[in-house]
Amino acid sequence: LGPGRQFFAHSWRGLKHGVTDMNLLYATGIGAAYGIAVINTLFPEAGFGGEGATFFESAALLTMFVVLGRWLEALTRGRTSEAIRKLMKLQPKIARVIRDGQEVEIPAEEVAVGDLILVRPGESIPVDGIVKEGYSAVDEAMLTGESLPVEKRAGDTVIGGTLNKTGAFKFEATNVGADTALAQIIKLVEDAQASKAPIQKLADWVAGHFILGVHILAVVVFLFWFFAGDDLFFDPHSGFILSPYSLGSIGVFGFALLLSVTVLVISCPCAVGLATPSAMMAGTGKAAEYGVLFKGAEAIENASKLRTIVFDKTGTLTRGEPSVTDVLAGERDILTVLRLAAIAEKNSEHPLGEAIVRGATERGLELPDADAFDSIPGHGIEARVGEQAVLVGNRKLMRERGVNFDVLLPQVTQLEGEGKTAMLVAVDGHAAGVIAVADTLKASSVEAIQRLHRMGLQTVMITGDNQRTAEAIARQVGIDQVLAEVLPQDKAAEVKKLQAQGKQVAMVGDGVNDAPALAQSDVGMAIGSGTDVAKETGDVILIKDDLRDVVVALEIAKATMRKVRQNLFWAFFYNTLGIPIGAGLLYPVVSLVVSPELAAAFMAVSSVSVTL
Numbered sequence: 001l002g003p004g005r006q007f008f009a010h011s012w013r014g015l016k017h018g019v020t021d022m023n024l025l026y027a028t029g030i031g032a033a034y035g036i037a038v039i040n041t042l043f044p045e046a047g048f049g050g051e052g053a054t055f056f057e058s059a060a061l062l063t064m065f066v067v068l069g070r071w072l073e074a075l076t077r078g079r080t081s082e083a084i085r086k087l088m089k090l091q092p093k094i095a096r097v098i099r100d101g102q103e104v105e106i107p108a109e110e111v112a113v114g115d116l117i118l119v120r121p122g123e124s125i126p127v128d129g130i131v132k133e134g135y136s137a138v139d140e141a142m143l144t145g146e147s148l149p150v151e152k153r154a155g156d157t158v159i160g161g162t163l164n165k166t167g168a169f170k171f172e173a174t175n176v177g178a179d180t181a182l183a184q185i186i187k188l189v190e191d192a193q194a195s196k197a198p199i200q201k202l203a204d205w206v207a208g209h210f211i212l213g214v215h216i217l218a219v220v221v222f223l224f225w226f227f228a229g230d231d232l233f234f235d236p237h238s239g240f241i242l243s244p245y246s247l248g249s250i251g252v253f254g255f256a257l258l259l260s261v262t263v264l265v266i267s268c269p270c271a272v273g274l275a276t277p278s279a280m281m282a283g284t285g286k287a288a289e290y291g292v293l294f295k296g297a298e299a300i301e302n303a304s305k306l307r308t309i310v311f312d313k314t315g316t317l318t319r320g321e322p323s324v325t326d327v328l329a330g331e332r333d334i335l336t337v338l339r340l341a342a343i344a345e346k347n348s349e350h351p352l353g354e355a356i357v358r359g360a361t362e363r364g365l366e367l368p369d370a371d372a373f374d375s376i377p378g379h380g381i382e383a384r385v386g387e388q389a390v391l392v393g394n395r396k397l398m399r400e401r402g403v404n405f406d407v408l409l410p411q412v413t414q415l416e417g418e419g420k421t422a423m424l425v426a427v428d429g430h431a432a433g434v435i436a437v438a439d440t441l442k443a444s445s446v447e448a449i450q451r452l453h454r455m456g457l458q459t460v461m462i463t464g465d466n467q468r469t470a471e472a473i474a475r476q477v478g479i480d481q482v483l484a485e486v487l488p489q490d491k492a493a494e495v496k497k498l499q500a501q502g503k504q505v506a507m508v509g510d511g512v513n514d515a516p517a518l519a520q521s522d523v524g525m526a527i528g529s530g531t532d533v534a535k536e537t538g539d540v541i542l543i544k545d546d547l548r549d550v551v552v553a554l555e556i557a558k559a560t561m562r563k564v565r566q567n568l569f570w571a572f573f574y575n576t577l578g579i580p581i582g583a584g585l586l587y588p589v590v591s592l593v594v595s596p597e598l599a600a601a602f603m604a605v606s607s608v609s610v611t612l
Contacts, residue, residue: 004030004063020211022270026066028215029264033596034059036257053254055261061597062265069270069604072611084193087186087288090161095126098170108160115173119164127160127176134169138162188293188541192284193277197297199564200276207269214267214579218260221583225256233588259584259593266582266599267575271606275567278611283560291543292553299539302523303557305504309452309550310483310495310517312509313463313470316527317477317547318439320510322351324359325420326436328411337433339365341425344383344390347373352421353381355437356392380423391426398424398431405431419472441476448547449478455554458503462486462494462517491517508550509538525550567610574606 007030010023033055036048044051095108098116108126111117116132119125125138137149140162149165152158158171161182177183196204250258280297287294294300311317327334342360345353346367360367372384379400380393391401395412398405403426405412412422412434420438424431449459460481463470470484483494491507495517498505507514507521510528515537518524526538528545542549578599587593594602 003067004059007063007066020208022207022211022268022273024211025214025264025268026062028218029261029596030059030062032257032261032264033062036254040254048253048257050251050254053250053257055254055258055596058258058261058596062600065597065600065604069600069607072604072608084186084189084285084288087161087182087189090124091182092124092126092161096120096123109177111173111176113173113176116170117173118168118170119158120168121164121166123164125158125160125162125164125171127173128180129158129171129173129175131156131158131169131171134167136167136169137165139165185288185293185543188295189284189288192294192296192299193281195280195296195298197276197280197301197564199301199561199568200280200297203272203276203568207272210267210269210272210575214264217267217579217583218263221263222256222260225259225584226252229256229584229587258596259582261596262582262594262599263579265596266578266594266602268603269571269575270603271571271574271610272568274607274610275571276564279560279563279567282563283556287553287556290549290552290556292549292556293541293543294553294557295539295541299523300557300560302504303506303540303554304561306457306506306523306554308458308460308498308503308505310460310462310498310505310507310521311479311547312491312507312514312517313461313465313473314439315510316508317445317461317473317479318441320439322355322421322437322439324355324435325438325440326415326434328408328434328436330408330431330433332427332432334433335363335365337425338363338435339367340385340388340390340427340432341392341423341435343367343370343385344373344381344392346370347383348375348381352423352437353392356423356435359435388427389429392423392435395424398426401426401429403429403431407431408434416468417472419469419476421469441473442545442547444546444548445477448551451548451551452554453478455551457554460498462491464488488514489516492520495520506550508547525553571606571610578602578606 007023007026010021011027014021014024037054037056037059039046039048040051040054092108094105095111095115096118097104097106097111098118103118111127117126117129119136121136131152131154133154135151135153138152138158139149140159152169157174159182160175160180175181178187276297280300283300284294284297294303314320324338327338329337338356338360342357342365345356346369348354357367370383370385370390374382376382376393376397379397380391383390391397391403395405403424405424408424408431412424415422415434415436418438420436423435423437425433425435452459458481459479460483461470461474461477461479462483464486465473465484467482467484470482474482486494491514495505495507499522504522506523506525507517508525508527509518510526518526518537523540524538525540525542527542527547527549540553542553582594582599584593
């Protein structure tokens with residue numbers, strides 16, 4: 001009526017909806033032991049084993065072991081959701097807001113979008129926002145796994161829950177409450193841990209049908225021992241392991257009934273039900289600690305089967321912004337060439353021009369305004385710097401203006417072969433030099449591709465660049481296959497073609513213009529999504545802008561699925577071993593059978609061993 005009531009209530013509710021679950025096994029076993037004990041107490045002559053077959057302690061100990069097993073399960077499963085608790089602890093409680101020129105301490109959940117917040121050294125940042133004034137280094141390890149503090153100055157974004165280290169700064173709140181990156185991450189991890197993988201749906205289906213089979217088996221065991229087993233193997237002095245009864249005292253009916261109850265209890269597939277979710281919870285939690293967020297258990301299962309990884313080039317393999325890589329001088333020195341080109345490009349809005357200006361500024365060159373500037377669409381620019389006429393552009397422009405670049409052409413061809421864009425610089429009608437600009441690779445790209453190759457995966461790069469540039473970058477990184485000159489809207493079609501060859505394909509992109517391809521792939525991985533976690537199309541979100549996290553995601557997925565299969569093997573192996581012993585298979589040899597109480601203890605231990 002107390003602890004055992006739940007099994008009967010849940011079973012009845014399930015049966016009303018045509019569903020059988022573990023509770024039915026417990027209810028049948030406990031109900032049979034208790035019901036027969038009541039009958040034999042009140043009507044000992046009814047022919048159900050007499051007063052010797054009063055199994056009240058079996059019903060009580062069955063209940064106790066099942067409840068104990070569930071409590072131990074809850075404890076061990078609680079360990080697997082430790083990641084969520086750690087993340088929740090990071091949510092700051094207090095914010096120091098500046099209102100009407102005064103510092104006011106308010107609960108973090110009361111911060112409104114647009115509030116100006118002051119953060120001092122050693123304090124947690126309460127919500128997401130943009131730095132308005134001040135400078136500091138912020139420890140983002142708890143969200144990204146990145147050990148080194150990240151420098152923050154005006155215009156940079158800060159994430160709620162991260163720790164301010166050195167300086168003080170003021171920032172404007174942009175995301176508060178449930179919209180903060182940390183709150184979104186907690187929700188994503190919770191949703192992933194609550195979701196079911198396809199392999200679990202199969203395990204649940206097997207367990208559901210298994211329960212029905214076990215009830216039939218329990219009836220068969222009872223009938224066998226009642227009608228045939230007693231004559232074949234009867235030993236009045238034999239007994240049960242961990243039970244006070246001997247066969248002689250409980251009679252044939254009691255003996256057959258106890259064996260069928262033991263079969264019901266020992267075969268409970270609760271370990272099968274636990275095998276997948278416990279491993280999934282551990283996997284998603286561990287991944288979150290490293291800044292990798294799986295949106296569901298299905299994403300983990302799919303990621304473990306991948307054979308091909310497709311990378312977007314710009315912003316994924318490369319930094320996404322061009323920079324000056326080489327400066328060659330003809331008749332002038334290198335710094336003069338770069339300085340004149342940067343002054344000429346100051347008024348240009350072209351990304352390559354901006355890269356030249358940025359390159360000159362980084363080298364400490366002074367850049368006054370040009371005296372005259374004119375853009376020549378598709379060719380380059382011309383400008384007047386003091387008394388000098390400066391031309392910056394492509395070969396076609398130089399040919400049209402009659403500038404001879406024959407001396408530097410072999411080097412230009414070599415630079416273009418390396419995937420760089422070569423811009424020719426002429427001063428007063430003479431070849432002054434060449435500036436090479438390229439979208440440089442991220443530091444982690446080469447290592448990530450090497451590790452994927454060691455895992456036996458095929459790598460593909462997809463880009464809108466021309467074939468020569470694309471192949472040059474692919475060579476630097478070590479990519480297997482190049483899909484060049486692909487428009488953003490056609491990327492999904494290219495992924496589809498790879499899938500048509502029977503490959504399990506992952507797409508790794510920045511999650512904005514790659515959205516259709518991310519959605520088309522078997523596993524979409526959105527990289528470097530920072531604060532905008534929930535809006536990504538991907539199945540997996542890599543918080544850091546680091547391609548090595550693709551490897552982390554795959555390793556965790558493979559390890560998790562390995563653990564799932566290991567758990568399922570042991571759960572089914574245990575039942576395969578336990579049922580024949582519970583049914584009395586060893587009785588003819590050792591004249592001992594397992595009591596229902598001991599069967600319940602075994603069943604609890606199997607569940608705990610799986611979760612551990």
